[in-house]
Amino acid sequence: MPTLKIDGVEVTVPAQTTIIEAAERLGIEIPRYCYHPGLSVVGQCRMCQVEVERMPKLAIACNTPVADGMVVSTRSPKVEKARRAVLEFYLLNHPLDCPICDKGGECPLQDYTLAYGPGESRSVEEKIQRVKHKVLGPHIVFDAERCILCTRCVRFCHEIPKTGELGVFSRGDQSEINLFPGKVLDNAYSGNVIDLCPVGALTSRQYRFQSRPWDLVRHTESVCPLCSNGCNVVLDVRHRQRGEELLRIRPRENPAVNRWWMCDEGRFTFTYLHDPARLRVPTWREDGPRGEMAYDDLLLRVARAIRRVVEAHGPEAVGCIASSWQANEELFLVRRFFREILGTPHLDFRVRPVQFQPSDASEDGILRRTDKTANSRGARDLDLRPGPGGLDAAGMITAAAEGRLKALFVFEEDLVRAFPDGPLREALGRLDLLVASSLFPTETTALAHAVLPALGFAEKEGSFTNFQGRIQKIRRALTPHVASRSLPEALRELALNLGRDLGGIEPEQVWAAIGERPGPYQGIAWKDIGDLGLLPEES
Amino acid sequence: MAFEKILTRYQDVPNYTGTIDEYIAQGGYQALPKALREFQPADLVETVKRSGLRGRGGAGFPCGVKWGFIPKDSPRPKYLVCNCDESEPGTFKDRMLIEEEPHQLIEGIVISSYAIGCHLAFIYCRGEFVSGAQVLERALREAYGRGFLGRNILGSGFELDVHVHRGAGAYICGEETGLLESLEGKRGQPRMKPPFPAISGLYRSPTVVNNVETLSNIPHIVLRGAEWYASIGPPKSAGPRLFSVSGHVERPGNYELPMSITLRELIFDHAGGIPNGRRLKAVIPGGSSAPVLTEQHLDVGMDFESLAAAGSMGGSGGVIVMDDTVCMVRVGEIVSRFYHHESCGQCTQCREGTAWLHKVLRRIEHGQGRKEDLDVLLDMCDNMKGKTICVLSDAAAMPIESYLAHFREEFEIHIRERTCPFEGRGAF
Numbered sequence A: 001m002p003t004l005k006i007d008g009v010e011v012t013v014p015a016q017t018t019i020i021e022a023a024e025r026l027g028i029e030i031p032r033y034c035y036h037p038g039l040s041v042v043g044q045c046r047m048c049q050v051e052v053e054r055m056p057k058l059a060i061a062c063n064t065p066v067a068d069g070m071v072v073s074t075r076s077p078k079v080e081k082a083r084r085a086v087l088e089f090y091l092l093n094h095p096l097d098c099p100i101c102d103k104g105g106e107c108p109l110q111d112y113t114l115a116y117g118p119g120e121s122r123s124v125e126e127k128i129q130r131v132k133h134k135v136l137g138p139h140i141v142f143d144a145e146r147c148i149l150c151t152r153c154v155r156f157c158h159e160i161p162k163t164g165e166l167g168v169f170s171r172g173d174q175s176e177i178n179l180f181p182g183k184v185l186d187n188a189y190s191g192n193v194i195d196l197c198p199v200g201a202l203t204s205r206q207y208r209f210q211s212r213p214w215d216l217v218r219h220t221e222s223v224c225p226l227c228s229n230g231c232n233v234v235l236d237v238r239h240r241q242r243g244e245e246l247l248r249i250r251p252r253e254n255p256a257v258n259r260w261w262m263c264d265e266g267r268f269t270f271t272y273l274h275d276p277a278r279l280r281v282p283t284w285r286e287d288g289p290r291g292e293m294a295y296d297d298l299l300l301r302v303a304r305a306i307r308r309v310v311e312a313h314g315p316e317a318v319g320c321i322a323s324s325w326q327a328n329e330e331l332f333l334v335r336r337f338f339r340e341i342l343g344t345p346h347l348d349f350r351v352r353p354v355q356f357q358p359s360d361a362s363e364d365g366i367l368r369r370t371d372k373t374a375n376s377r378g379a380r381d382l383d384l385r386p387g388p389g390g391l392d393a394a395g396m397i398t399a400a401a402e403g404r405l406k407a408l409f410v411f412e413e414d415l416v417r418a419f420p421d422g423p424l425r426e427a428l429g430r431l432d433l434l435v436a437s438s439l440f441p442t443e444t445t446a447l448a449h450a451v452l453p454a455l456g457f458a459e460k461e462g463s464f465t466n467f468q469g470r471i472q473k474i475r476r477a478l479t480p481h482v483a484s485r486s487l488p489e490a491l492r493e494l495a496l497n498l499g500r501d502l503g504g505i506e507p508e509q510v511w512a513a514i515g516e517r518p519g520p521y522q523g524i525a526w527k528d529i530g531d532l533g534l535l536p537e538e539s
Numbered sequence B: 001m002a003f004e005k006i007l008t009r010y011q012d013v014p015n016y017t018g019t020i021d022e023y024i025a026q027g028g029y030q031a032l033p034k035a036l037r038e039f040q041p042a043d044l045v046e047t048v049k050r051s052g053l054r055g056r057g058g059a060g061f062p063c064g065v066k067w068g069f070i071p072k073d074s075p076r077p078k079y080l081v082c083n084c085d086e087s088e089p090g091t092f093k094d095r096m097l098i099e100e101e102p103h104q105l106i107e108g109i110v111i112s113s114y115a116i117g118c119h120l121a122f123i124y125c126r127g128e129f130v131s132g133a134q135v136l137e138r139a140l141r142e143a144y145g146r147g148f149l150g151r152n153i154l155g156s157g158f159e160l161d162v163h164v165h166r167g168a169g170a171y172i173c174g175e176e177t178g179l180l181e182s183l184e185g186k187r188g189q190p191r192m193k194p195p196f197p198a199i200s201g202l203y204r205s206p207t208v209v210n211n212v213e214t215l216s217n218i219p220h221i222v223l224r225g226a227e228w229y230a231s232i233g234p235p236k237s238a239g240p241r242l243f244s245v246s247g248h249v250e251r252p253g254n255y256e257l258p259m260s261i262t263l264r265e266l267i268f269d270h271a272g273g274i275p276n277g278r279r280l281k282a283v284i285p286g287g288s289s290a291p292v293l294t295e296q297h298l299d300v301g302m303d304f305e306s307l308a309a310a311g312s313m314g315g316s317g318g319v320i321v322m323d324d325t326v327c328m329v330r331v332g333e334i335v336s337r338f339y340h341h342e343s344c345g346q347c348t349q350c351r352e353g354t355a356w357l358h359k360v361l362r363r364i365e366h367g368q369g370r371k372e373d374l375d376v377l378l379d380m381c382d383n384m385k386g387k388t389i390c391v392l393s394d395a396a397a398m399p400i401e402s403y404l405a406h407f408r409e410e411f412e413i414h415i416r417e418r419t420c421p422f423e424g425r426g427a428f
């Protein structure tokens, strides 16, 4: 392994490492525009030039492999001049859009100009005017004046989704990024060009003009809940004084899961969290119409109803259908409540065909998977399945229709949608107690006696297990509605009402209990799950 | 002073049209059988090395050395690509060679392909060379007809196909890796080097790219020997060279001469001197990318070394002569306009710098110059040189630097008087 010196510091790296990567190991960021670790190297922007002893010309750090004994300077006067020159060249035709540009405040062109650039322009020539805000596809708008032609977007479309919608047209200073004739930038991963673009040339139609970066005060690390891949994300939330709101989801690098990318569906599907149609308050319906009810009262009534059913028909008259939308911690407590506290074997989470296969599949060989929920793997690992003699979800519905099942809990699933063929409405109608939790009103909640508003993935702490078996944390980015409660809180209260103790409900406490049990998660503690998740077989 | 014409000896044959029979009648296609029968490929590479032949496309790289870089053990096919993109302003000798003596080039291509183990060669022809490409197509058909191309050439077992490919009108496709991209059907823009084409060229396979004139020399070297060839001209710039002389001379045209001649001899003895009794002001000795020389350089030799020592370069052999009616600011404007138009645009300094150079020079020429402009121009040139993927950026900057070095006063007059003192007269 070659050893080299960068800015006077020695570093030993594997052969074939480039200078830009070697410097990164030392925490030295060599400025770059065209280079991106996930894309092919083109060496076009010339921003990353460094001085290498005994090389007559400056070398581009992104494409120069290290050699033993190499001496590199990233801050020599020659390097500084070359960098200043590149920035001066870029700014010759760059518009003064910063105050109205989405990128302003988190823009590498601003940042590098501030750090390395010329203070003022020597150019008196007129700037070239180009197309502004051209719509390229359902999610992306393009501003050609801001584009610095790094070609990251072009390479991304060619190399990752391999759809190749974008190209460079014309040459020299007439060069412009554009769509190939007849193409629309609508591949399933198009949003990644927003993150890749080092300037405000490719912006998100959803996020455009919604916020300034400095108003996005919270950047919460989390995991996308929209398929079993579990892409690592950051949730950007606006300041409470300006109205707390999740405004943007970005991918977070995780080499083992999503590298630098995420799909458009995961990126742009979150406005439902702020939808006024969401369920916010618990409701109760007995013989008359449905009415709002204080949580404590509602849970008392539910407890009473459970007790009635169990006393009259035994615990086997109670069933629970949990959901792969739920976090591991919720699932564990659900299982403990129904299997251990109530003692019913009727527990399941499988309401989708894909969940009956040993595993789901890759949808496109990139990231997206066929199971469009986050946590089927966690539900399987935590054994949210029927116990001895227990019924599965479909069996519980049949039992309800036949009058054998008297009470059913349904968490975050719309059974009417999941089992459209059966006589579902009649089956649910026969129940003495139907409790449903949900983000939105559904046909199932319409039939329920007790409806609990559920929390979205950005409103709770916990973890999902992705299809690989990797346990990954989700963190609370948004304050839940004042009237709502987390499911663990509700279950603990319910257990208390039944005279039982559910145990600790904080993630650390839940994991202490999970880790004690035999199974895939044995020996794992909450603190073991790092920023990039934890694959049990690797721990 | 009489010099035996080698590449252009056909010019002394009356009514010569360059057909295969005419070429054979003056001794053509004798080198090919000799090469195939008497030489192993490696011997040919050695012979070309010993001949001292240097590339005529611009860089003057030793031809045999380049061939020697082709890996012997590569499992991939080897390619030879003849660079006939000739777009450097002031250069027009490749066009003459393909239009008037195409078989000399084809014979050179077959021998060179044999030397490097290539079975598929391409001639990349400048898009505007419509008739030249037609001549080549016709000549290739003739050569196939006589068994100089195709399977089992002259019973040797060696086979070769040659295709003509026309470009679409881009100077940058003369740069060898831009050419290869274009030949592969992609956007014509140079590749990062390394790897060089000899290792990874056309379709990522070992490839030699040689200029038309370079390859046209090969049959003569094979036929008459490396030592004979090396004896022509100065030791480090062996062999004849075609100089395209244009501008203010009595007899513009292509002149085939040894590189031992001086600039003075070329302009005054061969091209007939400056017309209308005017004074020589400036000479660009190696195509528009070459720094300018002046009267004081007239006795410099036209070989690669001497021109470099004089601060310029042999380049493409295009010699542009300018008399004292020429405005050097306008020359700068025109030359920079060319590079502005031709930059492929991938490197920041070149894309932006070529345009900025052009705009500032245009402004100065049109009486809008500012005092600061000249230093900004020089600094800009410094910022453009040696920092990009290919040397087009250098080629745009170097001439301007040289105009400022030799004629700064002229620029200052433009700025001071807010007008061009040569108003009404053209450059070139």
Ligand SMILES: Cc1cc2nc3c(=O)[nH]c(=O)nc-3n(C[C@H](O)[C@H](O)[C@H](O)COP(=O)(O)O)c2cc1C
Pocket: B054, B055, B056, B057, B058, B059, B060, B061, B063, B083, B084, B085, B086, B087, B088, B171, B172, B173, B174, B175, B176, B177, B209, B210, B211, B212, B214, B215, B390, B391, B392, B395
């Ligand atoms: C911008 C640029 C344009 C060029 N144009 C040509 C050209 O038109 N013809 C040519 O033979 N070489 C041209 N070259 C040089 C080629 O890159 C290459 O060096 C040459 O074809 C090699 O052949 P040679 O070794 O026989 O000279 C150009 C180089 C640059 C940088």
Ligand code: SF4
Pocket: A094, A095, A096, A097, A098, A099, A101, A102, A103, A104, A105, A107, A108, A109, A110, A146, A198, A199, A200, A201
């Ligand atoms: S891309 Fe960056 S520098 Fe350009 S206008 Fe936007 S914020 Fe300003």
Ligand code: SF4
Pocket: A146, A147, A148, A149, A150, A151, A152, A153, A154, A177, A196, A197, A198, A199, A201, A202
């Ligand atoms: S649009 Fe953005 S990513 Fe694409 S080339 Fe321009 S600057 Fe680069």
Ligand code: SF4
Pocket: B172, B189, B190, B342, B343, B344, B345, B346, B347, B348, B350, B351, B388, B389, B390, B391, B392, B393
């Ligand atoms: S130097 Fe100019 S012509 Fe050459 S690759 Fe870079 S931008 Fe293209």
Ligand code: FES
Pocket: A031, A032, A033, A034, A035, A042, A043, A044, A045, A046, A047, A048, A049, A060, A061, A062, A063
């Ligand atoms: S980052 Fe190295 S050239 Fe662009």
